[in-house]
Amino acid sequence: MIxxxxxxxxxxxxxxxxxxxxxxxxxxxxxxxxxxxSGIGKSTLLQLIFGSKTWNVGDETRDCPVHFxxxxxxxxxxxxxxxxxxxxxxxxxxxxxxxxxxxxxxxxNLCPGELSQGMKQRVTFLRTLLSRRPLLLFDEPFANLDDAxxxxxxxxxIEEQNxxxxxxxxxxxxxxxxxxxxxEAWAIEDGGLRC
Amino acid sequence: xxxxxxxxxxxxxxxxxxxQITVSExxxxxxxxxxxxxxxxxxxxxxxxxxxxxxxxxVLLQTIPLFILSPLLILWLGFSQIAVIAPTALMLVFPLTIxxxxxxxxxxxxxxxxxxCLGYSKLTLxxxxxxxxxxxxxxxxMRVAASTAxxxxxxxxxxxGQAGLGVFIQEMRRNxxxxxxxxxxxxxxxxSACMYGVIIWFEKLFSKRYAFSRAR
Numbered sequence: 222m223i224x225x226x227x228x229x230x231x232x233x234x235x236x237x238x239x240x241x242x243x244x245x246x247x248x249x250x251x252x253x254x255x256x257x258x259s260g261i262g263k264s265t266l267l268q269l270i271f272g273s274k275t276w277n278v279g280d281e282t283r284d285c286p287v288h289f290x291x292x293x294x295x296x297x298x299x300x301x302x303x304x305x306x307x308x309x310x311x312x313x314x315x316x317x318x319x320x321x322x323x324x325x326x327x328x329x330n331l332c333p334g335e336l337s338q339g340m341k342q343r344v345t346f347l348r349t350l351l352s353r354r355p356l357l358l359f360d361e362p363f364a365n366l367d368d369a370x371x372x373x374x375x376x377x378x379i380e381e382q383n384x385x386x387x388x389x390x391x392x393x394x395x396x397x398x399x400x401x402x403x404x405e406a407w408a409i410e411d412g413g414l415r416c
Numbered sequence: 417x418x419x420x421x422x423x424x425x426x427x428x429x430x431x432x433x434x435x436q437i438t439v440s441e442x443x444x445x446x447x448x449x450x451x452x453x454x455x456x457x458x459x460x461x462x463x464x465x466x467x468x469x470x471x472x473x474x475v476l477l478q479t480i481p482l483f484i485l486s487p488l489l490i491l492w493l494g495f496s497q498i499a500v501i502a503p504t505a506l507m508l509v510f511p512l513t514i515x516x517x518x519x520x521x522x523x524x525x526x527x528x529x530x531x532x533c534l535g536y537s538k539l540t541l542x543x544x545x546x547x548x549x550x551x552x553x554x555x556x557x558m559r560v561a562a563s564t565a566x567x568x569x570x571x572x573x574x575x576x577g578q579a580g581l582g583v584f585i586q587e588m589r590r591n592x593x594x595x596x597x598x599x600x601x602x603x604x605x606x607x608s609a610c611m612y613g614v615i616i617w618f619e620k621l622f623s624k625r626y627a628f629s630r631a632r
Contacts, residue, residue, distance in 0.1 A: 273526075274531040288534065295530050297624040299548055308544065309534065334627055 223285050223356050223388050225239040225270060230279025232262075232269060237305040240266060242279070243414045245407075247388040249355065254406040255406050261409045263392040264292065267358045270390075288352035288363055290359045293392040294385070296343040303329045310351040319347050322377055324370070350381055359391040362409045363398060375401045422604070434584040435603055441469070441580060442565045442611060445501045449508030449561065456509065457516040461542060470513070482567060486576030500577050504568035508561045515557025519550030539596060546585045552628050558580040564612040569628040581607070591630065 226244040233239060247253065253261050256330040259291055268274040268397045271289040276337055296305050302325065306316045310363055323343045349357050375388050379402065382389065391402065408415045424431060456474070460467040482503040489499040524601045531545055532538075573582025581604055588596025622628075 273529040291526075293526065295527055295602075297544075297548070298628075332627055337480070347431065 226282045227279045230276045240312045241412045245416055250382050250386045251388045253407050254399040254404040255391045255407045257409045261324050267360050285355040288354040290345050290349040290351045290362055292360050294345045298333050301330045309348050311353050312353050326387050355387050357389045419595050423599055433583050438580040441500050441569045445504035446565050449505040451511050453512035456513040458515050468530050474510045474520045481573035483575045486572045490576045495578050500572040503572045507568040511560045512557045519553025520546040522630050523549040548626050551622055551626050558615045565609055566608040
C-alpha cells in the first residue's frame with residue numbers, strides 16, 4: 222500500500238490558490254488516470270508528489286520512492302539512447318529488449334538530437350517504466366504518439382505492472398487512454414483531488 | 417622581409433631553443449592553471465562560505481600584475497622555469513574559475529531539479545550534468561586563457577626569465593637588431609595563434625562528443 226498525504230497543504234501559482242489538501246492511498250499495482258481541464262493543476266500535482274515543486278504550506282507524507290516522466294524529455298543531449306537509459310535504470314536491466322519492444326531497436330546508439338518528439342517520448346517512457354520504483358507518475362505519456370504506438374506502450378505498462386507490481390498515476394486529456402489502460406479515474410475539482 | 421628569413425635561417429638553433437622553452441612554459445602553465453581553476457570551482461560549488469573567500473581572493477589576485485612576482489620567485493627558488501610558469505598559471509586562474517563556475521551554474525534548472533529528485537548526489541550531478549553543460553563556457557574561458565598565457569609567459573620571461581622568447585626579444589633589442597626583434601614578435605604571434613588553434617581543435621572534439629554548438 223502506497224500512502225501520500227499533505228495535511229493543511231496549499232500550493233499557489235502566481236498568488237492564485239491552485240491545489241490544497243491532497244490525500245490518496247494506492248494498492249501496489251493500481252493504475253490511475255488523472256484527468257481534468259487544462260490549467261487545473263494535474264501536471265503541478267505530479268510535480269508536487271515527485272518533489273520537483275514544493276507545497277507552499279503543509280505537512281507532506283510520502284512513504285516510497287517515486288519516478289516521474291515529465292512533459293519535456295530532460296534527456297542528456299550528449300548521451301545515446303542506451304546511455305541515457307543506463308544512467309537511470311538499475312543494473313542488469315535488459316534495455317535493448319525493451320527498446321525493441323517499443324520500436325526503438327534501430328535508435329539505440331542515436332543521441333536525443335537525432336530523435337523525433339515521439340521517439341524521445343518513448344525513451345522517457347522507458348526511463349520511468351524501468352526505474353523499478355513503487356510509484357510511477359506519467360505526465361501526458363502518449364501526447365506525441367500515434368494510436369499503434371500508444372497501444373504498444375499501454376500494453377507494455379500493464380504487462381510490466383502485472384509482472385513487477387508498482388502503482389502508476391497517469392495524466393491524460395484523452396478519455397480513450399483510460400479504457401486502453403483499464404485504469405480507474407481520478408479528477409481534480411475545486412483545488413482538491415477526487416478519487 | 418628577406419632579411420627576416422635570412423635571420424631565421426642563420427639563428428634557427430638559438431631561436432628554436434628559446435621557442436621550445438616558451439611553448440613548454442605556456443603548456444605547463446595552461447594545464448596547471450586549468451587544474452587549479454577546477455579545484456577552485458569544486459570548492460566554490462560545495463561550500464558557499466569558501467566560495468566568498470575564493471571569489472574575493474581571485475579578484476585581489478587579478479589586481480596584481482603577476483609577472484612582477486618572477487624576480488621575487490627567482491630570489492626565493494633560484495633560477496628555474498617555475499619563476500615564469502607560476503605567475504602565468506596564476507594569471508589564468510581568475511578567468512578560468514569564473515568561466516567554469518558560471519558554466520556549471522548555467523545548467524537548465526529543470527535538469528538539476530529532476531535528477532536531484534531522483535536521488536542523485538551533488539557530486540554525480542556535478543560530473544554527469546553540470547560539467548557537460550559547462551563545457552561551452554569552459555572553452556570560452558580556455559580561449560581567453562590561451563592568449564593570456566602567451567602574454568603572461570613573455571612578460572614573466574621579460575621580468576625574470578633565463579630563456580624563452582621574452583629573453584630572446586630583450587637580447588635582440590639590446591643589440592639593436594631589428595630583424596631579431598621582429599622575428600621574436602612574429603614567433604610570439606605564431607605561438608599565440610597555435611595555442612588558440614589547439615583550444616579550438618579540442619572544442620571541436622568535445623562539441624561533437626557532448627552535442628553543444630561552438631561559439632563563433
